[in-house]
Amino acid sequence: MARAKKNLRKSGRRHPLATAALVAVGLLVTGAAYAGFSQTSATAEVDLTSPATIEAGEKLFGANCATCHGAAAEGTPDGPTLIGVGAASVNFQVGTGRMPLAFQGPQGMVKPQQFTEEQTLQMAAYVASLAPGPGLPETQYLQADSDDEGIASGAELFRINCAMCHNVAAAGGALTEGKFAPKLTGVAPTHIYEAMITGPQNMPVFNDANITPQQKADIISYLKYIENQPAVGGITLGSIGPVAEGLFIWVIGLGAIIGLTVWVTAKSN
Known part of the structure; x- marks a missing residue:
């Protein structure tokens, strides 16, 4: 009887790694669900016409954008007016990290976002409230x-x-x-x-x-x-067209042929 109970305990015992595996799976599922929810719900939760959203956007704008674009987005010698550019322009420029500018140059460079999606939409709501302009895409x-x-x-x-x-x-x-x-x-x-x-x-x-x-x-x-x-053609060479492809053939291809010819000639001698 005692032996039977012992066997039952053995058969019901979990593998030492089972608990760790279950915890890892749970964390992965929870993390993925949270990431998906936060991405899809951020836009839905931000009402661009809400006075609270516009007020929050105005504060963010004043602290981060007004130096170049003016306190009322009227523009300055360092930055253009944003009146009438619409929510879409703000969401693009700030959402891709182009704004705020990392440095003055011919054009804004893509970089990691400085603001969260919610903050970006709040600033977009404020700028959109100043004058009509292109809205966010459907x-x-x-x-x-x-x-x-x-x-x-x-x-x-x-x-x-x-x-x-x-x-x-x-x-x-x-x-x-x-x-x-x-x-x-x-x-x-x-x-x-x-x-x-x-x-x-x-x-x-x-x-x-x-x-x-x-x-x-x-x-x-x-x-x-x-x-x-x-890429069905193999190496894309940056996909910048015939100049790169021609240069590759003349320098690498022709160079390889010349090198092979020299090697074969030297070997035969």
């Missing part, structure tokens, strides 16, 4: 579509309107006076859409009369498609 136009027709439409629109600066592979390109068109891979759909409707830096504005919201969504679908597709 969620329905931010979902990358896997439909071939939408991707093909986006590719054609991108080629006509964007590729001359950003490169057909969205790898970016050089402009004049030290400016450049940034690469568009790894950019959030929200910021791609906002860039099209606000025209940041040297980029033109593509309003809904030029490119409809659905066409903007198609462009986003195309960009996400090429971002997630493997």
Whole structure:
């Protein structure tokens, strides 16, 4: 009888690592759920028309932006007016880390965000309250579509309107006076859409009369498609076109052929 009880205890005993594994799984699930909730709920919880949100944004603006843009966003010699730029412009510039500027230069550089998403939206709400301007994009136009027709439409629109600066592979390109068109891979759909409707830096504005919201969504679908597709041609060489490819062939390819020829000749002698 005692032996049977002992066997029962042995059979019911857990592996020493079982508890640790359960704790690790629980932490992973909890962390993932929290991250997903905080990302999706931040925008939903911030009411851009709420007086409390606008007041909070005004305080943040006064402490962090007024030095360059003026106490009432009227602009100064160091920064343009923000009256009429809309919530979309603020969300793009601050959300991508371009603002506040790290240093004075030809254009703002992407860097880690200085403010939380909630704080960014509060400042966007304040600027939007000053005068009408482009608002935040609707969620329905931010979902990358896997439909071939939408991707093909986006590719054609991108080629006509964007590729001359950003490169057909969205790898970016050089402009004049030290400016450049940034690469568009790894950019959030929200910021791609906002860039099209606000025209940041040297980029033109593509309003809904030029490119409809659905066409903007198609462009986003195309960009996400090429971002997630493997390079079928092998090494991309930065995707900057025939100059890099020609240089690679002449320097590396031809150099390898010459080196091989010298080696074979020396060996035969």
